[in-house]
Amino acid sequence: MSDLDKKRAQMATGAGFIAALDQSGGSTPKALGLYGVDASVFDTEDEMFAEIQKMRERIILAPDFDQSKVIGAILFERTLAEQIKGKAVADYLWDDCGVVPFLKIDKGLEDIVDDCQVMKPMPGLEDVLASAAQGGVFGTKERSVIHAANAAGIEAVVAQQFDVARVVIAAGLVPIVEPEVNINSDSKAEAEVILKEALMAHVGRLNADQNVMLKLTIPEMPGLYDELADHPRVMRVVALSGGYSTDEACARLSENSKMIASFSRALTEGLQRDMADADFDAALGQNIGKIYQASVA
Template identity: 65%
Template sequence: MARDNNTFEQQKSRMAKEAGFIAALDQSGGSTPKALRLYGVEESEYSGDDEMFAEIHKMRTRIITSPHFSSEKVLGAILFEKTMRGEVEGRPTAEALWGAKGVVPFLKIDKGLEDEAQGVQLMKPIPGLNDLLKEAVAHGIFGTKERSVIKHADRDGIEAIVTQQFELGLQVVDAGLVPILEPEVDIHSETKAEAEAMLRDAILSHLDTLEEGQDVMLKLTIPTAPGLYDALADHPRVVRVVALSGGYSTDEACERLSANPKMIASFSRALTEGLSKGQTDSEFNAALGENIDKIYAASA
């Protein structure tokens, strides 16, 4: 499903203005076994990466095809590479999302984290990035997501992490996609609030260097101080600021998000909480619908 400019602008307008949230369906190699265990699939039930990813794709397909997973409350969905290259009910995944559901597709592009230095974990290099971005455009992907992590309030480390995010983001923009920059602050950090204030200031400084058309999204940990990121949401180069659940339960993440009206959710574990392979379709859809309703209400 190759994207045209009209579709891109329609998707961008939807992401900027409409109510809803982004579903994070991008668990990759390291996080997939845990996600499957929570879903009721033990490691003894599959052998090797191919079978593991086949199991997670079944879970994602069940979510995407649920009647509760619709454009009424879900604005977008972040996919893992194998999910993008796969199919949902005989259609390429991005086409099944946008063409059938009106849900904007994104692609996770980061390849994991470096060891901690200066209180942060930078992204590892991304081999073959230009080819991956071209492939994403060909699949009809709207934007990308790239995650790094802040552990402590170290000003130099935070500046390094923001610089890396924006450098990668500009490569994504040059490829014709909209990047979601994700410098996550660890919710367990003893200096979380201080780190978040430093992060806001560093992001604002970098946003002011962007030119018209170099638009980005931001995915940030829900801040300790409500409204801390309002200035980012109001910046002309920011399409939307979205929140990660960061390990909070669905209820706590939604409660914290509700205090930040200029952020919307982009939850992963909180979205799939309580879902199980062994549930009947009726039970599965009811549980998913309840999670979607909570996350949507907190994002509205």
């Protein structure tokens, strides 16, 4: 079996979750702040990204970060140029951890229109995808945000997501379509029902050789996305933590048996830069264990 076939099988049926390690320019300062790194310690963007790379490397090198519980990891584009123990990060993930690498490709969000935020343009996307595929990346992730149950806005989000997904598929990669529903929305449940129908419609228009993954906010109605998970064009439905605590995100996820986690903040909850390595590994291992159990429940 080729590496590509092994990666595909692991993502389609593997037991475990996807670690979201794709903090970008906008989310990095907050992530570092939670990690105990104040913005005063770095003066430039390069120094900021160096700090977040140290955090990512520490996570990836932890004993519990391997394919027994973590089946995939999403990286920020800049991370692809970094190395761990002399190997490109994507290669280290797969060769040494058995973890399938993905790449965040969106460039942030446009302003709110119709209660939703579509993605900003992605200039040079084809070149980025070609380089990622050559570097052993299996798939991509691209995020939009839905703030309220507005059918027009939700359709615009989903339509754009699938336009991008087709470009990703043409490059030989598997897209993770991520139309996040804001967990603080007053109409979250209603928005999720509209989103589910829009996703079903667009998934139904894919060709037999076009497959996607979906990354969705954990729904208010358990099992809402089961029909999507069973669709032949959907490789996997994964859940984002969306700002929920680790315990709440895991509790909600455990009620959705056909979703697995793809958590970022919930994965790193409680981790601090100044922790001794043993304490850091223990805290991370506890989070990984909780998220794994919720994903296989």
